[in-house]
Amino acid sequence: MTATNFITSAQRTIKMEADAVAELQHRLDDSFVTACETMLACEGRVIVTGMGKSGHIGNKIAATLASTGTPSFFVHPGEASHGDLGMITKNDVVIVISNSGSTAEVITILPLIKRLGIPMISMTGDPGSVLSQAARANLDVSVTSEACPLNLAPTTSTTVTLAMGDALAIALLESRGFTAEDFAFSHPGGALGRKLLLRVADIMHKDVEVPRVLTSEPLHQALLVMTEKGFGMTTVVSDENKLLGVFTDGDLRRIVDAKVDINNVTMADVMSPNPKTINGEILAAQALKIMEDGSITALIVEDEHQSPIGVLHMHDILRAGVM
Structure with missing residues (x-):
């Protein structure tokens, strides 16, 4: 590949992902409202889970929620089947991320989440999947194709999922009246915390x-x-x-x-x-x-x-x- 080929490839990827994120705003409906209301009513923590690349995105979403006023942490679904499910309580809300909506490790813990009566929000690329149907609210993060030319590596789909997570976090932040000073209390060790807290x-x-x-x-x-x-x-x-x-x-x-x-x-x-x-x-x-x-x-x-x-x-x- 020449230098021009590299830039052309990058431009194609960025455009595909930007178009997919732009399309996402047209899919915000009552399910998004239900998801926000469910999370606002949560008396415990928002638990985010997902496998593979969805798990990496879930980690970031949990971190963003936690730093913007919504107590949250990530639980690996594979570890949840081997003891970590005890980290989830009846007062929590679970966000499950799976592009296919049928990831085996996630489906394994689904009956236990339902048995405990824990409200569940899903982010999937298949509104008709088992996970989507079991959720109180499913957020549609489907994409036409991945930026990967083989349409295999999660690229566009993970970007869209991340954007949906940010949309949730900011909607909740605004609903709570979360301030810059509140944000600083979550970041006391950084320059931002010093600027917003030090008198x-x-x-x-x-x-x-x-x-x-x-x-x-x-x-x-x-x-x-x-x-x-x-x-x-x-x-x-x-x-x-x-x-x-x-x-x-x-x-x-x-x-x-x-x-x-x-x-x-x-x-x-x-x-x-x-x-x-x-x-x-x-x-x-x-x-x-x-x-x-x-x-x-x-x-x-x-x-x-x-x-x-x-x-x-x-x-x-x-x-x-x-x-």
Whole structure:
């Protein structure tokens, strides 16, 4: 095969699978609604099962359901006949995937599922199969042909089945009002989880780490505080610890350029009033956006009494892995 032949083959496969998925939307009917309602009413878990390539797709569908608010896991039908059927309870719902609708390992456990009275949803390519007829709802995932030129290797059929599984998961997600924060709780170890869960209060510097000087204090005292705390800035507060302003390295450069005598001015003379502040309960990712938009590297965190309670530096966000 030449390079052109490879690309032509790939284009044919992609088109066949895309057309098959597009056709799938026209087959969504009352059975899909029944499947969704059955899964929403489930008091246990949604158990997905299937053999071979259907099993691999089933594993992914179970994982997608679990991460979008529907407790779910995959059970291998062969192992189910040798003890793993005990993982399925009467409170569960079973999704069985079989393109033919007559896979031996699946049919073997079918009577046991029915005997326990467990609601069953099937995904098959044959609406008239034994499995389809036994299901409370059968989702038609049939295809005209596989992308495989021999029409043997599961290709188009597995893509369509995967799309149907995604359609179920998203329909349930929307029905439950599943939020981005809910999603993050299922993914706390990833960058997404950190962006959606980590709040400013979790990573800010607080208490004695917060640089603060009074408006009446001389500038040279503020410089000592800035050097000690290491943020390149200090808050300027009233006697009641109310935030009145901020003084930064940039402010210092400006007054030096203006030849101001740093020994004869107070913070009230040189501070920048009305500094940019944030609430400790906002997401760290939101604070990062504020920093980027304002071209600043640190933010003051204040409480409901307008007292500075923390400082968040860009480095804190970097260390937390939010970026």
